[in-house]
Amino acid sequence: MSLSFLWALLVKDPLIILATIFMGSISVCVSFFDPDHRICDAIARRWAGWLVSIAGIKLRVRGLENIDPNQSYVFAGNHLSLYDTPVILSSVPNRFLFLVNERYVKIPFLGTHLRRTGHFSVNREDVRGSLRILTQAAAAMRQRGVSVLLFPEGARALDEIGEFREGAAYIAVKAGVPVIPFALTGTREVLPIGSVHVKGGPVELVFGPPIATDGYALKNRAELNRQLFDAVSRLLREARS
Secondary structure (H helix, E strand, O other): OOHHHHHHHHHHHHHHHHHHHHHHHHHHHHHHHOOOOOOHHHHHHHHHHHHHHHHHHEEEEEEEHHOOOOOOOOEEEEEOOHHHHHHHHHHOOOOEEEEEHHHHHHHHOOOHOOOOOOOOOOOOOOOHHHHHHHHHHHHHHHHHHOOOEOOOOOOOOOOOOOOOOOHHHHHHHHHHHEEEEEEOOOOHHHEEEEEEEOOOEEEEEEEEOOEEEOOOOOHHHHHHHHHHHHHHHHHHHHHHH
16 A cells, blocks of 8 residues: 555545545535625635645646636536536636535535535436436526536546536527637546545646637537637647647
């Protein structure tokens, strides 16, 4: 048994669990007095920053100049690891809502935070229900002026990038907002699929220029989805360079 594994098992993992319980509990309590969820959002960002630090991640973020903090976007990119979430949450300047797999809302403290603060959960097997959630997310963007972030692959990819579903394109067209593509590298090495051994190491997060949705209709969202996939693929090549 390696020293790094023991350090993760005895130090990193307990600290991550304690940070999640502590910040999740605070978020739930605050949510009763925070109707627009601004304080809860700040708490979640602090939690994410703690998890990045606990893991020992050396994070490099590029492309923030492509993001207007006062603009609503659909953020969409590749999905490698459960650690993608704290990395992105600690880096994106805009307030945003997650679209997550419904199993994550069943996780103690984390799931309660997601439910109390208006994030959206999706059952990938329920097509009609998923379409309803996508429509609700677009409506929330128009009404509240927030952004939405999702992983168009629908799950962690076995390779560096998998096939994109059309959810991100659907929400962007429905809400009439641009899409910001992003690419992640290194998070799978931090926390591989099926592992509880959290490692440190370099992580790269690259944001691309916004993709305008002007002129797109729902009927041709597949074209926008292809454009998004191509943009994320280019960013991945840039992140590796």
